[in-house]
Amino acid sequence: MNVQIETAVKRARGYWFVDGFIEIAAGVLFIVLAVFTLSSGMYTSQMTFSSWFVSVTGKIAILKLVSFLIVFLLLWWLKDRFTYPRTGRVRGKITGMQILVLIKNLILFLLLPIAGLLIASLLATSTGSVLSSMPVWFPAGLGLLWGILLMLAGEWMGLRRFRWLAVLIFLGGVGTGIWQLAMGLPGIPANIQPNVLQSPVLESIKRALTSLITILLIAGVLLIFSGAWTFMRYRKENPEPYVEDV
Amino acid sequence: MSSIQGIAGLDRVIHEPARLTIVALLSSVASADFLFLLKESGLTKGNLSVHLSRLEEAGYVKVEKTFRGKIPHTEYQLTPKGRSAFDQYRKSLGSIFNK
Numbered sequence: 150m151n152v153q154i155e156t157a158v159k160r161a162r163g164y165w166f167v168d169g170f171i172e173i174a175a176g177v178l179f180i181v182l183a184v185f186t187l188s189s190g191m192y193t194s195q196m197t198f199s200s201w202f203v204s205v206t207g208k209i210a211i212l213k214l215v216s217f218l219i220v221f222l223l224l225w226w227l228k229d230r231f232t233y234p235r236t237g238r239v240r241g242k243i244t245g246m247q248i249l250v251l252i253k254n255l256i257l258f259l260l261l262p263i264a265g266l267l268i269a270s271l272l273a274t275s276t277g278s279v280l281s282s283m284p285v286w287f288p289a290g291l292g293l294l295w296g297i298l299l300m301l302a303g304e305w306m307g308l309r310r311f312r313w314l315a316v317l318i319f320l321g322g323v324g325t326g327i328w329q330l331a332m333g334l335p336g337i338p339a340n341i342q343p344n345v346l347q348s349p350v351l352e353s354i355k356r357a358l359t360s361l362i363t364i365l366l367i368a369g370v371l372l373i374f375s376g377a378w379t380f381m382r383y384r385k386e387n388p389e390p391y392v393e394d395v
Numbered sequence: 396m397s398s399i400q401g402i403a404g405l406d407r408v409i410h411e412p413a414r415l416t417i418v419a420l421l422s423s424v425a426s427a428d429f430l431f432l433l434k435e436s437g438l439t440k441g442n443l444s445v446h447l448s449r450l451e452e453a454g455y456v457k458v459e460k461t462f463r464g465k466i467p468h469t470e471y472q473l474t475p476k477g478r479s480a481f482d483q484y485r486k487s488l489g490s491i492f493n494k
Contacts, residue, residue: 237431
């Protein structure tokens with residue numbers, strides 16, 4: 150009986166994901182980020198690593214914030230016109246702890262890539278081998294991190310498809326790492342001067358960015374597929390808005 | 396408390412399966428409307444209304460009636476008393492089955 154109660158609790162928690170819109174939006178965001186990272190790696194006039202790095206991370210942070218705002222408004226509009234008339238409206242429960250976790254995640258989301266690369270550049274002289282293998286371990290580590298987050302979220306909301314997504318994204322990360330190891334994907338072609346870095350380290354970072362773009366694309370496509378499949382199923386189950394019986 | 400006494404001490408308002416489903420659904424959200432509860436619980440409209448009224452009488456659920464445009468909209472939320480009763484019910488149930 151406790152299991153059935155738990156199922157009801159989880160169904161309400163996962164209601165935000167019932168129509169697939171959030172996954173589609175997240176997938177599109179991932180692909181936009183990948184395309185932006187790729188374009189800033191391709192069309193760069195000659196500049197030092199430091200100025201290129203500050204410029205790109207700053208633009209990415211702004212892009213993330215603007216995209217979040219657009220996606221939030223779009224989801225609010227879509228749900229108000231499509232989902233709520235079909236299966237009802239739910240307001241999420243926000244506790245003080247959840248707000249703290251959200252702020253922490255937002256800060257991590259914005260700062261982690263910057264911090265990671267800064268630490269990597271600081272360690273450049275002492276841990277050359279770690280940095281030279283970055284294109285291999287970086288996508289695998291990122292795939293593992295996203296996989297764990299998705300697995301935990303899926304468990305918390307009782308969404309089985311999140312487990313599949315978690316496994317596939319993790320495998321995508323490991324696959325990209327193996328691909329780099331076996332064949333060596335090219336680095337981004339940006340014309341960047343090493344500046345504070347040694348040339349091999351810069352090459353490694355450029356190849357790691359190719360890994361990042363690949364894993365972003367893999368995760369984006371998987372999320373869009375999962376969202377589209379969920380949306381089609383939802384629409385089949387709820388073809389028309391609910392009408393009161395007369 | 397023995398498990399037999401534990402069974403007798405279960406909250407009868409929540410113990411009814413339909414009301415238990417409603418309370419479980421409301422426990423993890425701030426509020427939900429009638430349509431959500433109707434779809435998720437699988438109850439008929441009349442049945443759901445009766446059980447929601449019973450929960451409201453017990454002080455476990457708070458009802459808020461508003462208008463969305465010209466259409467009336469009713470939202471339900473678990474009160475602190477209802478939340479605490481649900482937590483207590485789950486604990487009691489757990490201890491009964493674990494003994």
